[in-house]
Amino acid sequence: MFSERFDQLVQALRILPSVGPKSAQRMALHLIMKNKQGALALSEALSDAADHIHECSICHSLTENEVCDICLSQDRDDTLLCVVESPADVMAIEQSGSFRGKYHVLGGHLSPLDGIGPEEVGIPALVQRLAEGQVAEVILATNATVEGQATAHYLVEATRHLNLKMTRIAQGVPQGGELEYVDSHTLSQAVHNRMQMK
Numbered sequence: 001m002f003s004e005r006f007d008q009l010v011q012a013l014r015i016l017p018s019v020g021p022k023s024a025q026r027m028a029l030h031l032i033m034k035n036k037q038g039a040l041a042l043s044e045a046l047s048d049a050a051d052h053i054h055e056c057s058i059c060h061s062l063t064e065n066e067v068c069d070i071c072l073s074q075d076r077d078d079t080l081l082c083v084v085e086s087p088a089d090v091m092a093i094e095q096s097g098s099f100r101g102k103y104h105v106l107g108g109h110l111s112p113l114d115g116i117g118p119e120e121v122g123i124p125a126l127v128q129r130l131a132e133g134q135v136a137e138v139i140l141a142t143n144a145t146v147e148g149q150a151t152a153h154y155l156v157e158a159t160r161h162l163n164l165k166m167t168r169i170a171q172g173v174p175q176g177g178e179l180e181y182v183d184s185h186t187l188s189q190a191v192h193n194r195m196q197m198k
C-alpha cells in the first residue's frame with residue numbers, strides 16, 4: 001500500500017498465529033511509526049533466536065546446545081520421565097516447580113484426520129528411549145483435550161511390552177485444558193496427584 005517493503009513486512013507478520021491482515025497492518029504501522037528502535041531490536045532478537053535455538057537431541061525441547069540443561073543435569077531423577085506435547089508445557093511444569101525428573105517433548109498430539117500419526121509426533125523414538133531401561137515411571141502430561149487423552153492412551157498401548165509404570169496427570173487440569181494455560185499451583189497439584197494408568 002505505502003511501499004513494497006511495507007507490504008512485505010505485513011506479509012511476514014502474518015506468519016504469527018491468529019494474526020490476520022488487519023492486525024498485521026496495525027503491528028507494521030506501530031513498529032515503523034512509533035517504535036523503530038524496538039523494530040530493530042525485534043528483528044535482531046528474531047534472527048538471533050532463529051539461528052541459535054533448536055531441538056535438544058534427547059528430549060526435543062529447545063536449547064542452544066546439542067543437549068539441553070535439563071537432560072544434562074545430574075541433580076534430576078533419570079527414572080522419572082514426563083511426556084508433554086510442546087516446549088511450552090516444559091516451561092509451565094518447570095515454573096510450577098513440581099517436577100524433578102526429565103522430559104520428552106512430542107511436538108504435538110496424534111490427530112489422524114490431519115495426517116498426524118505416531119511417526120509425526122516421534123512416538124517410535126520415545127518408545128526406543130524407554131526401551132533403554134533407565135526410566136521407571138512415565139508421567140503422561142499431554143493436554144486434557146480429546147487429542148491429548150488419545151495420545152496418552154496410545155502411549156500406554158505402545159509401551160505395553162515394557163516394564164514401566166505409566167501415570168497421567170489429571171486432577172485440577174480442566175477437561176479440554178492446555179497445560180500452558182493452567183496456573184502453577186494447579187499444575188503442581190496435578191503432577192503430585194497423578195493417577196496410575198498401567
Ligand code: ZN
Pocket residue numbers: 056057058059060061067068069070071072
Ligand atoms: Zn533435553
